[in-house]
Amino acid sequence: MTQNSEYDWLSLDEEEQVLWSGEPLMKSIYPALAIGIPLSVVGIGIPIVVGAYLNIKNTDFVVTTQGLYKKTGVLSRSVQKIGFDKVQNISFSQGFFGTQFGYGNIEVSTAGGSGVEMRFRSIEEPKQVQELINKHIKKDKEGGSDSVNRNDILMEILKELQETRKSVERMEKKI
Structure with missing residues (x-):
């Protein structure tokens, strides 16, 4: 396995390959800007905008041939993995801003979990990513x-x- 420096946080199995990677779109900061800019007059808005920016820049999502990964963290790092064999349900959604600016969320529920276990937030073309994940879940369940x-x-x-x-x-x- 060759380890790309972009994925230094990702430890893949020998035969595991990256199929898709992404991060929250910068466009998803627009709601924080809409709230933060007016509030910056009283000094509250700047932390809102900076926090939203840091959250976007320090979040990564990866789909591999074996599962889903999510990395988050500004001061520390947290990496979450869900194997395709554990996925019970997957859906995508687009709110008002997501529909207007072309991004959405993918939500993953696992067998035995309670509710949504992983969320790919504010990604471009969520429907296509959901279809890619569904294809590999099906392949995994059929034996792959x-x-x-x-x-x-x-x-x-x-x-x-x-x-x-x-x-x-x-x-x-x-x-």
Whole structure:
């Protein structure tokens, strides 16, 4: 695996490949600007705008051949991973500003989780990213690259059971 410096926070398995990466669009700062600029007169608006900017610049999203990753953090770093085998539901949404400026959110729920476990916030073309994720979830559930290994294991189990049956039949004949 070659590690790209852009993804120094990402530890991929040997066969895992990045399919898509993104970050919140800078356009998603517009609501914070709309609130922050008028409030900057009284000194409150600047922290709102700076906080929104830092949050956008320090968030990354990645879709790989094995799952979803989200990195957040301004002063510290938090990396969250959800494997495709754990994904229960995925949806996308666009609010008023997202519809106007061309961005939206992807929300991921996991099996056994309570509600939304991961959110790709303010990304460009959320519907296309959702379709990419759904395609790989389906591939994972159908066996994907592990199907050969699973089939081999099942064949070994079947052979073992057949041999056991033959042994039992031979023992019954002797009795």
